[in-house]
Amino acid sequence: MPGEVxxxxxxxxxxxxxxxxxxxxxxxEDELVLLARGLGLLRVVINLLHSYDAAGNNLIVIVGAxxxxxxxxxxxxxxxxxxxxxxxxxxxxxVNTDAxxxxxxxxxxxxxxxxxxxxxxxxxxxxSRLLNPETVTGLVVLHSERIVATSIEAFIxxxxxxxxxxxxxxxxxxxxxxxxxxxxxxxxxxxxxxxRKPSLWxxxxxxxxxxxxxRKKAEVIELEVPMTDGMKDIQNAVLECVExxxxxxxxxxxxxxxxxxxxxxxxxxxxxxxIRRQLDPIWHRVSYRTKQIVNDLTVLxxxxxxxxxxxxxxxxxYLDTILAYHQPPPGSTRQNQSPWxxxxxxxxxxxxxxxxxxxxxxxxxxxxxxxxxxxxxxLEEQPKWSLLAEVLExxxxxxxxxxxxxxxxxxxxxxxxxDQGTCRQLREYLQNMHVHPVEESQATDEEPKPSAxxxxxxxxxxxxxxxxxxxxxxxxxxxxxxxxxxxxxxxRGNTNGYRGKGPPNKRRRVRGGAAAAGAGRPVNSxxxxxxxxxxxxxxxxxxxQVTDTDAAQKDEIVVDSLDDMENYYELYEMNDLLVIHxxxxxxxxxxxxxxxxxxxxxxxxxxxxxxxxxxxxSSHGDxxxxxxxxxxxxxxxxxxxxxxxxxxxxxxxxxxxxxxxxAVTLTLDGTAPTDPQEQFLRTVNTRIAGGGRLAGTAEPPRxxxxxxxxxxxxxxxxxxxxxxxxxxxxxxxxxxxxxTICIERKSIRDLISSFKNGRLFNQAETMLQHYKHPMLLxxxxxxxxxxxxxxxxxxxxxSIKSADDPRDxxxxxxxxxxxxxxxxxxxxxxPYQTAEIFAELKNKQEEPDPIKAVQVGLxxxxxxxxxxxxxxxxQDMLRAxxxxxxxxxxxxxxxxxxxxxxxxxxxxxxxxxxxKEAGRQIYxxxxxxxxxx
Numbered sequence: 001m002p003g004e005v006x007x008x009x010x011x012x013x014x015x016x017x018x019x020x021x022x023x024x025x026x027x028x029e030d031e032l033v034l035l036a037r038g039l040g041l042l043r044v045v046i047n048l049l050h051s052y053d054a055a056g057n058n059l060i061v062i063v064g065a066x067x068x069x070x071x072x073x074x075x076x077x078x079x080x081x082x083x084x085x086x087x088x089x090x091x092x093x094x095v096n097t098d099a100x101x102x103x104x105x106x107x108x109x110x111x112x113x114x115x116x117x118x119x120x121x122x123x124x125x126x127x128s129r130l131l132n133p134e135t136v137t138g139l140v141v142l143h144s145e146r147i148v149a150t151s152i153e154a155f156i157x158x159x160x161x162x163x164x165x166x167x168x169x170x171x172x173x174x175x176x177x178x179x180x181x182x183x184x185x186x187x188x189x190x191x192x193x194x195x196r197k198p199s200l201w202x203x204x205x206x207x208x209x210x211x212x213x214x215r216k217k218a219e220v221i222e223l224e225v226p227m228t229d230g231m232k233d234i235q236n237a238v239l240e241c242v243e244x245x246x247x248x249x250x251x252x253x254x255x256x257x258x259x260x261x262x263x264x265x266x267x268x269x270x271x272x273x274x275i276r277r278q279l280d281p282i283w284h285r286v287s288y289r290t291k292q293i294v295n296d297l298t299v300l301x302x303x304x305x306x307x308x309x310x311x312x313x314x315x316x317x318y319l320d321t322i323l324a325y326h327q328p329p330p331g332s333t334r335q336n337q338s339p340w341x342x343x344x345x346x347x348x349x350x351x352x353x354x355x356x357x358x359x360x361x362x363x364x365x366x367x368x369x370x371x372x373x374x375x376x377x378x379l380e381e382q383p384k385w386s387l388l389a390e391v392l393e394x395x396x397x398x399x400x401x402x403x404x405x406x407x408x409x410x411x412x413x414x415x416x417x418x419d420q421g422t423c424r425q426l427r428e429y430l431q432n433m434h435v436h437p438v439e440e441s442q443a444t445d446e447e448p449k450p451s452a453x454x455x456x457x458x459x460x461x462x463x464x465x466x467x468x469x470x471x472x473x474x475x476x477x478x479x480x481x482x483x484x485x486x487x488x489x490x491x492r493g494n495t496n497g498y499r500g501k502g503p504p505n506k507r508r509r510v511r512g513g514a515a516a517a518g519a520g521r522p523v524n525s526x527x528x529x530x531x532x533x534x535x536x537x538x539x540x541x542x543x544x545q546v547t548d549t550d551a552a553q554k555d556e557i558v559v560d561s562l563d564d565m566e567n568y569y570e571l572y573e574m575n576d577l578l579v580i581h582x583x584x585x586x587x588x589x590x591x592x593x594x595x596x597x598x599x600x601x602x603x604x605x606x607x608x609x610x611x612x613x614x615x616x617x618s619s620h621g622d623x624x625x626x627x628x629x630x631x632x633x634x635x636x637x638x639x640x641x642x643x644x645x646x647x648x649x650x651x652x653x654x655x656x657x658x659x660x661x662x663a664v665t666l667t668l669d670g671t672a673p674t675d676p677q678e679q680f681l682r683t684v685n686t687r688i689a690g691g692g693r694l695a696g697t698a699e700p701p702r703x704x705x706x707x708x709x710x711x712x713x714x715x716x717x718x719x720x721x722x723x724x725x726x727x728x729x730x731x732x733x734x735x736x737x738x739x740t741i742c743i744e745r746k747s748i749r750d751l752i753s754s755f756k757n758g759r760l761f762n763q764a765e766t767m768l769q770h771y772k773h774p775m776l777l778x779x780x781x782x783x784x785x786x787x788x789x790x791x792x793x794x795x796x797x798x799s800i801k802s803a804d805d806p807r808d809x810x811x812x813x814x815x816x817x818x819x820x821x822x823x824x825x826x827x828x829x830x831p832y833q834t835a836e837i838f839a840e841l842k843n844k845q846e847e848p849d850p851i852k853a854v855q856v857g858l859x860x861x862x863x864x865x866x867x868x869x870x871x872x873x874x875q876d877m878l879r880a881x882x883x884x885x886x887x888x889x890x891x892x893x894x895x896x897x898x899x900x901x902x903x904x905x906x907x908x909x910x911x912x913x914x915x916k917e918a919g920r921q922i923y924x925x926x927x928x929x930x931x932x933x
């Protein structure tokens with residue numbers, strides 16, 4: 001078959017030398033390809049797939065592709081097939097939903113082609129032989145950095161390699177950092193992928209550098225933008241808070257490796273996630289203060305990001321929400337609040353952010369005391385805005401002086417940002433930068449400069465209105481929470497004789513006397529910011545009232561019904577187009593190819609996009625590109641960019657070193673090397689005559705597994721212990737080990753939600769009806785602590801609740817065992833231990849019958865796949881709504897499409913579905929206003 005592929009007339013779109021070398025490598029052997037970000041990984045994958053697609057008679061499976069990548073791959077394959085005029089090409093087929101019937105999938109697989117299948121469906125189809133692994137020509141694995149030993153993708157590769165030794169297997173990744181953590185990470189990853197050869201292509205690779213640094217280089221203009229004094233003060237204050245927080249974490253003496261817990265590492269994107277992952281195994285032993293600091297690091301890093309991307313008004317509004325979030329509950333003390341809020345630097349953050357928006361009028365304040373109540377708008381603009389306006393003016397001047405360039409580029413200007421919020425902000429600025437609401441500017445003869453004054457005044461008006469509503473909502477929610485807390489206190493009753501004073505065996509020292517200490521300071525005053533007076537806000541609103549110029553501007557369209565689309569429909573002229581687009585990974589390459597811009601403005605730095613521009617310019621000799629590269633000098637933005645480039649380079653250097661010293665793995669057939677005698681003894685049944693006679697059974701042990709359980713890693717581990725995993729749609733239980741043993745598996749999160757909606761009691765009841773030994777397996781995460789402590793409420797909430805509160809998790813487990821004495825509970829610290837427990841439970845037991853296991857719990861003529869298409873997550877959300885019960889839930893699911901439709905139903909319609917009282921409760925829940933007292 002490979003010979004036929006080479007003979008096929010295939011036209012490829014790989015213009016650069018390194019792309020061609022990589023393609024020929026992939027055609028000749030199986031390997032793991034690690035390509036630096038931005039060098040066009042998907043383009044290589046698409047050309048490889050097209051070479052097999054054009055040959056026909058191939059069945060190729062893509063694993064790990066997301067929806068956007070599937071869309072791009074399908075579109076590109078269709079385009080390649082049209083260019084190559086390949087009659088045998090079939091294009092891409094997606095299998096990504098359970099709603100597609102078994103028969104449909106089987107027919108599609110038999111016809112061949114290229115399939116992108118979600119991992120859960122693929123593993124079930126492989127195990128059930130709906131898709132025979134021996135008929136698969138090859139497997140293409142994307143995002144291989146996500147594959148660990150327990151992942152479902154590693155399970156798929158193992159099944160494929162066990163059953164198919166001849167098919168090809170090629171893995172791809174453009175993220176080298178995960179391959180450098182742990183002991184011999186590259187070797188471990190190669191073992192998980194059942195591959196022998198890694199192929200590394202960093203930016204400093206000789207062929208890559210030669211391809212991108214030739215004569216066809218893009219013109220790059222670097223623009224360093226100085227930050228304002230206010231931005232510098234806020235950034236320094238936030239970094240001081242981060243440094244203090246990291247110092248507090250180091251003092252906690254957790255016994256972990258803390259060399260990377262530095263301020264420089266804190267600028268990296270995943271720093272808070274890495275710290276949390278390190279602390280997870282000992283999370284139950286970590287103090288409440290340490291947990292608070294870990295959460296604070298996430299907040300502080302988000303403030304740093306918001307400082308450089310939000311405008312001054314939005315940033316101040318964001319800080320208001322952070323302050324409201326950190327307001328402690330009633331009765332809390334200073335020790336329970338976030339430590340960084342008590343630093344002087346925190347006060348600097350909040351005060352400086354407010355001064356960037358508005359401040360007092362210093363000239364008038366000296367004149368009279370009455371005028372001290374007035375505020376004036378400051379409305380500091382982001383420094384990049386004015387520079388962006390200058391760049392656009394320069395581009396316009398350049399186009400005027402050079403009207404007919406001799407190249408294939410459009411005159412389009414492409415502005416790249418970090419996210420959609422920044423795109424909206426820039427669009428609003430560019431639309432209104434020539435609108436000047438202040439009439440004084442018309443008095444001078446000079447042409448006014450571009451300004452964001454109109455936009456900022458509008459934002460400030462919205463902010464002041466929002467602040468009033470925000471205060472009302474906060475007060476309403478605070479009062480509601482207080483009622484709940486008072487209710488808890490009333491339920492407990494006066495059981496303690498010393499309520500209201502310290503316990504008799506505890507000495508309490510009150511500084512300055514109890515009465516004075518109690519009345520001297522208001523509750524939580526240390527967190528209260530100085531609020532503006534109503535008269536000050538009124539004067540500020542008077543300053544920014546809507547002028548005639550403001551009123552003349554067009555309102556922003558939020559929702560367009562497109563009723564008059566025929567009258568206003570037109571095609572844009574590409575030379576007059578300005579496109580603002582967020583960075584979007586490999587999709588950016590698609591944007592460059594579609595738009596063909598002559599000018600690219602990188603509003604924020606991104607190393608991967610710079611390389612995409614290099615590849616784009618080197619691939620098209622007739623398209624000139626000028627790139628404006630903007631960044632804040634001396635900011636965390638610049639530091640983060642340099643740090644990301646350095647980390648990628650260090651990762652590739654380590655990978656090259658490990659590749660040179662890596663041992664060759666010889667067992668790549670998907671089966672572990674086992675002793676033949678042990679392999680035989682596994683299939684020996686010693687139950688006959690007390691073990692006096694041995695009878696060798698012809699088959700290894702098997703387990704019947706519910707198809708919904710393949711989201712977890714346990715089926716993969718059972719398969720790794722040489723058990724036959726049989727996927728079925730089970731009505732009762734998740735795992736059937738023997739004809740008498742049925743197990744319902746629950747992770748801790750699932751256990752909590754099952755107790756809340758009452759599903760677990762129904763599941764236990766049905767297991768007791770049909771099986772002699774029903775069991776509940778409570779499985780913990782391997783990398784987290786083997787205790788329930790992280791899942792119980794904070795100490796403050798526990799102090800309010802009584803010891804016998806039925807909502808406590810341990811109490812519910814006890815109630816479950818009292819209600820069902822025959823139900824056994826298995827505690828497992830990880831999926832690995834669960835696999836060992838299952839092996840022990842199956843020891844010397846009969847094998848289960850899959851057909852009987854499927855039929856258990858079904859009524860006459862009932863189909864187990866009937867309710868497979870319903871999503872359980874929205875059902876769980878609906879169960880939490882007042883008025884929804886187990887009886888009327890299914891009626892709602894059948895009558896209504898989604899949760900949004902339920903929330904918009906009228907009270908009369910709800911009465912028809914669920915009854916009058918339940919309908920009234922559901923309607924009131926969805927239509928209650930948060931402003932109501």
